[in-house]
Amino acid sequence: MESALSRSGDYADIFFESTTSDELTLRDGEVSAVESTADYGVGIRVIKDGHTGYAYAESTLPAEMERAARTAASIADCPAAGTAPAPLTRLQVTNHYPIRTPWESLDVCARKAFLSHFGERLSALSPLIVRVVANLAYDHSDILFANSLGDLFCDERPILSLVASCILEKEGHSENVTVSRSFRRGSEMLSEALLDEMVAEVEAHIPYLFEARRPKGGRMPVVMAAGSSGILLHEAIGHAFEADFNRKGVSIFSDKMGKRICSRQINVVDDATLPGNRGAVNIDDEGTPGQKTYMVREGVLTSYLHDRISAAHYGVAPTGNGRRESFRFNPIPRMRATYMESGSGTQEEIIHSVKRGIFVDSFTNGEVEIGAGDFTFYVKSGFLIENGRLTQPIKDINIIGNGPQALADIVAVAADSRIDNSTWTCGKDQYCPVSCGMPSVLVKSLIVGGDL
Amino acid sequence: MIPFDHSIVETALQMAREAGAAQARIALERSVENSATVLDGRLDKTLSASGSTLFIQLYLDGRYGSFSTNRLEESALREFIRHAAAAVRLITPDPCRRLPDPALCWKGPARDLRQYDPAIETLTPEARRDKALSACREILGSHRRLLSVETEWGDNIDYSYTADSQGFAGETLQSNHTINANVSIRGRGDERPEAWWYESGIRLDEANPKGCGRKALQRALDQLHPRKLRSGRYDIVIDNMVASKVVSPLIRALSGGSLQQRSSFLMDRLGTQVFGENFTLTDDPFVPGLPGSRLFDGDGLATARREIIARGVVNAYFIPHYYALKMGIPATVDAPSVLRFSRIGENSEKVLNLPALLEQTGQGILITDFNGGNCNPSTGDFSYGIRGFRFEKGRIVHPVREMNITGNMLELWNHLTAVGDDPRTSSRWAVPSLAFEGVNFSGI
Numbered sequence: 001m002e003s004a005l006s007r008s009g010d011y012a013d014i015f016f017e018s019t020t021s022d023e024l025t026l027r028d029g030e031v032s033a034v035e036s037t038a039d040y041g042v043g044i045r046v047i048k049d050g051h052t053g054y055a056y057a058e059s060t061l062p063a064e065m066e067r068a069a070r071t072a073a074s075i076a077d078c079p080a081a082g083t084a085p086a087p088l089t090r091l092q093v094t095n096h097y098p099i100r101t102p103w104e105s106l107d108v109c110a111r112k113a114f115l116s117h118f119g120e121r122l123s124a125l126s127p128l129i130v131r132v133v134a135n136l137a138y139d140h141s142d143i144l145f146a147n148s149l150g151d152l153f154c155d156e157r158p159i160l161s162l163v164a165s166c167i168l169e170k171e172g173h174s175e176n177v178t179v180s181r182s183f184r185r186g187s188e189m190l191s192e193a194l195l196d197e198m199v200a201e202v203e204a205h206i207p208y209l210f211e212a213r214r215p216k217g218g219r220m221p222v223v224m225a226a227g228s229s230g231i232l233l234h235e236a237i238g239h240a241f242e243a244d245f246n247r248k249g250v251s252i253f254s255d256k257m258g259k260r261i262c263s264r265q266i267n268v269v270d271d272a273t274l275p276g277n278r279g280a281v282n283i284d285d286e287g288t289p290g291q292k293t294y295m296v297r298e299g300v301l302t303s304y305l306h307d308r309i310s311a312a313h314y315g316v317a318p319t320g321n322g323r324r325e326s327f328r329f330n331p332i333p334r335m336r337a338t339y340m341e342s343g344s345g346t347q348e349e350i351i352h353s354v355k356r357g358i359f360v361d362s363f364t365n366g367e368v369e370i371g372a373g374d375f376t377f378y379v380k381s382g383f384l385i386e387n388g389r390l391t392q393p394i395k396d397i398n399i400i401g402n403g404p405q406a407l408a409d410i411v412a413v414a415a416d417s418r419i420d421n422s423t424w425t426c427g428k429d430q431y432c433p434v435s436c437g438m439p440s441v442l443v444k445s446l447i448v449g450g451d452l
Numbered sequence: 453m454i455p456f457d458h459s460i461v462e463t464a465l466q467m468a469r470e471a472g473a474a475q476a477r478i479a480l481e482r483s484v485e486n487s488a489t490v491l492d493g494r495l496d497k498t499l500s501a502s503g504s505t506l507f508i509q510l511y512l513d514g515r516y517g518s519f520s521t522n523r524l525e526e527s528a529l530r531e532f533i534r535h536a537a538a539a540v541r542l543i544t545p546d547p548c549r550r551l552p553d554p555a556l557c558w559k560g561p562a563r564d565l566r567q568y569d570p571a572i573e574t575l576t577p578e579a580r581r582d583k584a585l586s587a588c589r590e591i592l593g594s595h596r597r598l599l600s601v602e603t604e605w606g607d608n609i610d611y612s613y614t615a616d617s618q619g620f621a622g623e624t625l626q627s628n629h630t631i632n633a634n635v636s637i638r639g640r641g642d643e644r645p646e647a648w649w650y651e652s653g654i655r656l657d658e659a660n661p662k663g664c665g666r667k668a669l670q671r672a673l674d675q676l677h678p679r680k681l682r683s684g685r686y687d688i689v690i691d692n693m694v695a696s697k698v699v700s701p702l703i704r705a706l707s708g709g710s711l712q713q714r715s716s717f718l719m720d721r722l723g724t725q726v727f728g729e730n731f732t733l734t735d736d737p738f739v740p741g742l743p744g745s746r747l748f749d750g751d752g753l754a755t756a757r758r759e760i761i762a763r764g765v766v767n768a769y770f771i772p773h774y775y776a777l778k779m780g781i782p783a784t785v786d787a788p789s790v791l792r793f794s795r796i797g798e799n800s801e802k803v804l805n806l807p808a809l810l811e812q813t814g815q816g817i818l819i820t821d822f823n824g825g826n827c828n829p830s831t832g833d834f835s836y837g838i839r840g841f842r843f844e845k846g847r848i849v850h851p852v853r854e855m856n857i858t859g860n861m862l863e864l865w866n867h868l869t870a871v872g873d874d875p876r877t878s879s880r881w882a883v884p885s886l887a888f889e890g891v892n893f894s895g896i
Contacts, residue, residue, distance in 0.1 A: 027713075040522055054500075055499065056503075071500045112542065176715055217892070328501065375824070378835065397835045404642065449835035452683060452892055
């Protein structure tokens with residue numbers, strides 16, 4: 001720490017990480033591939049006037065760390081030492097992801113049996129299923145962190161994920177369904193109830209897969225189903241609220257703090273405290289405890305998502321959003337579990353209110369251009385709405401909108417908010433596990449890709 | 453400079469043998485990366501790091517596992533491999549998991565594909581900062597709409613050494629230099645359009661900061677006052693910076709993994725006419741100075757020049773060793789190296805850069821950026837958000853945005869009308885600008 005501050009840096013932190021990953025894959029009915037990785041290292045950051053020096057080493061030998069610290073220190077160009085680091089005090093934080101059954105307690109044979117059983121259940125769903133690929137992956141990170149303010153913490157971060165893809169064939173045509181679940185939990189997550197839920201999700205899609213068509217494209221009302229529709233929040237507003245963009249004056253929401261941006265019935269939260277959630281964070285990667293942050297309350301923009309640098313720029317407290325992919329990266333503002341709270345009414349009432357539009361309920365990916373505010377998300381399945389009723393199944397369309405406009409265009413919010421626990425991973429410069437959630441909503445106008 | 457000591461690979465091979473592996477492949481990857489980022493004329497971030505990772509593939513009792521670690525101390529590595537071997541013993545055997553026939557593997561001679569520029573070793577932290585600063589300063593304060601300019605210089609050296617228990621050994625060394633500029637400007641209302649530009653390459657002189665900031669700023673200004681177009685069919689030209697978006701679903705569909713899992717819209721199409729006669733695509737691994745060039749693939753198989761699509765006929769798939777055994781067909785290579793798109797038409801003397809493509813196409817939409825979207829790997833159905841420009845009589849008229857293109861990959865490639873002679877040589881596949889006719893747009 002003294003080396004890191006040797007050139008008058010304002011602040012320094014040291015992030016030690018040891019991560020192990022285990023993976024088993026079922027393919028062609030057999031669990032015949034095993035993978036493991038071990039990754040170990042230390043990242044050292046120095047901040048001077050809001051600017052960052054960063055270096056990492058894949059060794060914790062004193063000489064290697066000293067070299068990394070002096071490299072990071074060079075962001076500050078004064079030869080004199082700055083503030084001395086404060087004595088370290090261990091931070092006490094709430095554990096949002098206690099592990100009840102450690103991963104190691106389930107041996108490879110037991111994991112293999114679980115995955116085989118999952119594959120068998122999926123294969124038995126329909127004679128149309130010709131291939132099943134299933135993957136069980138567990139990542140475990142041990143983190144030790146200290147900064148020049150005297151904060152010290154340790155954190156143990158599990159992530160267990162189960163993913164399956166089924167290929168189906170019918171009359172020479174091929175289709176696919178993918179299902180996933182991911183939690184910050186130990187092997188207690190692997191239950192028959194979890195498989196029931198995932199198998200049911202695949203089963204629900206099968207009858208419509210080969211019947212689904214592309215709708216006629218163009219501008220139309222879109223009803224978004226509760227759960228994974230939270231991708232709308234992540235893309236349409238979440239990224240634009242990450243305050244490193246605002247620091248550069250880039251975000252389309254840059255000048256909207258304290259202003260009404262949408263209907264009073266809308267509350268949007270970015271939450272680190274959901275127990276066992278993929279986006280949960282006990283303490284972020286620069287020593288700010290995980291917390292629940294209201295981004296929009298009763299339609300008014302109330303907070304951006306901050307790391308230490310952006311918080312200092314705006315003169316507010318950091319919100320615990322400073323996250324990094326690994327010790328190889330410096331922390332930047334990132335989302336955690338981003339969701340909208342429930343409103344009133346039901347999904348049925350919302351669908352009933354639409355004369356002609358679409359209902360969408362599963363997605364694969366999204367993207368946003370935060371300056372222009374244009375966002376997109378890709379719809380894997382849904383239905384046409386005709387005269388207030390779901391009719392023709394639809395699939396494979398991209399939906400595009402503008403963030404502030406789409407938020408302002410949400411005209412109905414149901415009372416059925418729920419978190420989607422799929423393997424959502426955000427790819428803003430660095431990969432980061434997140435989650436999202438949503439009640440059923442009606443967006444009165446979005447541009448839907450489709451046929452002429 | 454990276455020390456080229458790869459004795460750790462031989463040590464790990466010996467440890468794998470001791471742990472009971474009948475066969476093993478070990479790869480050591482070393483990297484050195486450095487960057488300097490400048491925000492609005494001030495140094496905002498510096499990064500300097502190096503790392504080494506060992507990749508270990510074990511073939512043991514007819515079973516297989518793959519592992520990696522960056523804990524390379526001998527005792528830690530021995531323990532890691534012992535644990536790995538124990539895990540492999542517990543999974544189901546797979547008769548297709550074995551090292552490839554040595555006759556198919558690359559055995560030399562080494563050939564200079566010009567993948568490394570020693571000039572990278574001359575770069576100092578100050579030089580990196582100055583390159584990022586110069587790209588920034590050429591536009592800082594130059595336009596009333598300019599909100600911020602972020603420029604970054606980055607360079608990295610990647611070294612790998614792979615050896616297997618059958619005697620294959622291969623080494624690669626590659627340098628890369630990149631200068632990029634990201635500009636945001638004040639647009640209409642709350643809009644802050646952003647644009648980027650980058651130059652990169654194996655050689656230091658390919659990443660020239662001069663003009664990088666100006667191009668990014670011009671691209672941002674060009675986006676002002678966009679319009680949405682009516683839904684309909686339009687001819688399109690896709691800029692070489694982003695054209696790989698419509699190439700990657702084709703490559704995925706031609707890949708062994710997708711074919712074996714029956715998740716490909718080009719399944720069972722080998723030897724059949726799928727595309728128009730004007731479409732010929734070659735995989736060329738031996739283009740000196742292009743970053744996709746290589747002598748062997750990830751399994752050690754010797755690479756070769758191959759026509760993948762010949763006058764619209766699917767001539768070859770990308771079949772890695774493992775999937776070749778699974779499907780009972782010969783292996784080719786695990787993935788494309790450098791893609792060569794053959795020119796269309798007789799007049800091969802004519803320069804066909806982006807302006808020439810616009811002129812040849814006449815009117816339509818030039819796509820300069822994709823915004824999200826996806827392609828169904830089983831059916832080839834796609835839908836992508838786009839940003840770009842309306843052009844008429846070969847000239848740009850106004851920007852367009854917030855539109856989707858929707859269609860099917862087979863249909864799209866059957867409507868290929870022109871291939872530019874402007875491959876983006878800094879990218880691995882070197883895709884040129886491409887033109888297609890009658891693409892379905894959804895707008896207002």
